[in-house]
Amino acid sequence: MPDPSTTNRLLSLDVIRGVAVMGILVANLAAFGLPEAAYFAPLAWGGTAPADLFAWFITFVFIEGKMRGLFSFLFGASILIVTDAAERHGDNAAATHYRRMATLFVIGCAHLYLVWLGDILAHYALVGAIAFLFAWLSVRWLIAAALLLLAYATISSALGAVILFDSAAQDSPYAIAIWNSFAIGFGVPPRADMLGQIAAMRGSWIDAIAWRWHHAADPLTVLPVLAPETLSAMLLGMAGYRSGFLCGAWHRARYRRWALFCLGVALPAYAMLGMVTLRHGFAMQWVYLNAMVLAEPLRTLGFIGYAALLMLALRPGGPLTLRLAAVGRTAFSNYLGTSLLMVAIFNGLSLFGALSRAQLYLLVPPAWGLMLLWSKPWCDRFHHGPFEWLWRSAARGRWQPLRRVSA
Template sequence: MATTSSSPDRIATLDIVRGVAVMGILAMNIVAFAMPVGAYMNPMAYGSETSLDLAAYAFNFILIDGKMRGLFSFLFGASMLLVIEKAEAKGLNSASVHYRRMLVLLLFGAMHFYLIWFGDILFGYALIGMVAWFFRNMAPRKLIALGATLIFLQFLIMASFAYSAQGLSVAASQPGASADTVAAWKEMSLWVRVPSSVELAEQMGRALGPWTSLVHYQLTEHRWEPLIFSLTFGPETLGYMLFGMAALKSGFFAGSWDEQSYTRVAVRGFLIGIPIYLVIVSLIFLDGFSPVGLFWLAMVATVLVRPIMIVAVAALIIILTDQGGWLVERIAAAGRAAFTNYLGTSILMTGLFYGWGLGLFGELSRAELWLVVIAAWVVMLAWSKPWLERFEYGPLEWLWRSLSRGSLQPMRKPALPAVV
């Protein structure tokens, strides 16, 4: 069932799934670009005025939130292993090749976080990718077993976090609670609760202020956040990368399984995952989007079922794109230029919503943001294929490759000879 590729050294299925993943990531990140931080997990925090907005939240929660990021992590592990294997096949020092790539990616991630947008994932990918190197030679079954163990560890970490949050919430609500306790709860729950008018004004002012103020805020108030985030979600991220390596070794990401096998994976995954997610999102609505409820339901209850959904989504993508076509070719091109599309999207979205650009922060509802998402998808699909018909790599892929190798890499494709 493998799909052909325009380049003999690429696996087209990887590019296609990566293209869908980088497009899907924006569908969830758009809320964090366009609204105060609490709105990402709590629709009551901002931007939900109609039932359509709440439906958009539920749709994203069930099918997109965490699945596209997880799929991107799977693909990162698979692509990382592919680079290592190609380096070894050429007789190169694969460790040197790998760690130079990760160090350059670490630099890109830091620049992304401090200079462009707080939602960076590249810094963590680089750090965890350095650890994933040590598991490159494991058999698929062992990779899956170790990955599952890491996912369970992530579940325990998030459960411990939610338990602490619940205790702090109770302590902060008691009569005579200390100012430090109340402040600690406000800080801990900032990402999941409705902001106060003062907090909302601060966030709006910061987003709509000058770019230099945003950079200063990141460098002073959140200087350690990339490292903290990487450590907090490290087990899950590493587990996903190991799953991706196993998927490549088993032929799943190569598109070499038969259609019945992919269908079986997709159907079983969705039959397990979707009902559980429906129950979770229903409980969130019934609970009234309370901060403690969101900690337990959105951050803990989803950890163990999310990998099942990710694999099902990947299988469905492979099934639906098996026959190729003009749209699939453009999605594959977007996947080949995923690094450029990911960072380019951050620049485009912050330019659209932040004060240094058009300043639309807080202006659109959750449902209206889908219009922006679709427009950005059109841009990704429109530029990637024509560019890659003329050049070997996307712009930032070329820069990453050149910096990793310490020399400028050939960019433009050689002209094809004329046919008489």
């Protein structure tokens, strides 16, 4: 489904990417405004009032993991789009790809240590470097490899759950050490540790950098843990592009069947996992089991279902479609711009850890409005978003054309 307003762009990919980057903001708000552990565990920080728990539940069921998966799905498709274009122009596809990934890794590390703890770009660069090795596979083998990776990721997470449940009694120094290591991300860490993060994030920019330098997860260290799921989604994105799923080549009835099946399974199952987590009072072993193990395959169904639903909802030429497509065309800029905006709010205004979980989501409407407001006028005048242009120029080693030339 080409975008008639641009050259060689797929409207469907831009719209889905726009929705994904807007959804990622919702997913990341708790990480922007609350201590690290609060992302999965409301008991750690952010309040447990009914409104806070409702906000957690809605985000868990409809957003958590699925927007990130959708973005990974599209990243895989974009690898093929870029490398195919390189080959058409007589360039070396591998060299083009790895220059892009190397540049993205540098940008991601700068984002991670200088701006925000939750960067995903450096991880995408590393996994994207691996994903290119699968680019020659057929649709069938891409799907098979993706499912094997997803099974491996699920089994690995399940082994972590076994270890966590075994250490719940905390009856030995080893069990206590295991329990405390999981508490950093899924439980309630020592209050002094969370207060230390809050103080650093409310302090100077240098204080925040120093805290991230000592506490941020090294992209290379976490690669073996996170890569299987991310690579699975990227390979499915390659298959989605090659099969025509992401290009609007399927019949509407087929998209409808996929949306109904995937979301009809994933969302009720997610709701059940959320209710079980609530019933167990956010006990850490249940938080981990439900969010990291049982939800693993459901996330894949969720983002595929959302993609199929968005393909059905596309209205080429419609004002909202065009706005969403513009957000997608500038998704890299919107992602990094969102980080800068949220850091300015939570760190610059010393609001980090000051708002409840429910209050955080009051920022969603104005942030979404800003994305929809600036992206289309920018795309009408320029070929690329500002950060897309910098990435493209750095990867190619020369400044790229930015402003559109009027006919």
